[in-house]
Amino acid sequence: MAIDTTTYAVPLARTITDMRAEVATWRASGETVGLVPTMGALHEGHLSLIDVAKANGATKIIVSIFVNPTQFGPGEDFDAYPRTEATDAKKLGARADLIFAPNAAEMYPDGFGTTVTVKGVTNTLEGEARPTHFDGVATIVSKLLLAAQPDCAVFGEKDYQQLLAIRRMVADLTIPVQILGGPILREPDGLAMSSRNVYLTETERKAAGQLNVILKATAEAITEGADIKKATLDAEAKLFALGFDKIDYLTVRDTKTLQPVETLTEEARILVAAKIGQPRLLDNMPVLSNS
């Protein structure tokens, strides 16, 4: 194969070999490479990650689009996950220099037998709710980093635990890349942007817009001295009253270890995963310390 420059306005690589050849050409002319790994169904949140890479010195941007089967558990939405490559390419326009969109056999060829497991920070929250998820993420992200060998790679803070796990993995495996976090982008009512928001019905969408409002009010109350346990239980009750079906967690954690925080002594993070209708919504924000 070769880089495809005719299908979309953005050049497209389907194989690691082609992407590496392009990166080698860029490097020979002194470019700095930024990678934005995605599963497609791009929204403004993804596009903002490109800006983060550029603000940190990337002069060439690769956006990878790959719905990674190994990070979905049984019964999760792998089949239903929106696949919108042509629209994604249009959205990227001139903001990206290369799309890397491999098929599953390119990333997981016959006989594939390696899994990257990050311990510690993955043992809680999403790791409890989705026991195989982070192995899938760590494996594909290490593959993408080794395939593209970028100078920096950007991940959204909406998946805060994922960002911490990737930082841990990159440090532990001494992968020579700078990992950058991109702030959560929000809809006008504050709902964190997510490719899965398309699953929400009109009524669910309205209630979903309250998730960030309740989270923010809880974070502020805790900063003002409210009891963490009581404040988070109150927040859960409000979500159930709004029609949320299941709350996997709504909790205040240490910003680095994600261990539970019972008394606020320094800045922490409040994180939530809650289901309304089909989608499971994730959000998080800092809880500032008053002391």
Ligand code: PAF
């Ligand atoms: O955050 C995501 O979209 C995915 O988990 C990632 C990092 C692209 C790996 O498949």
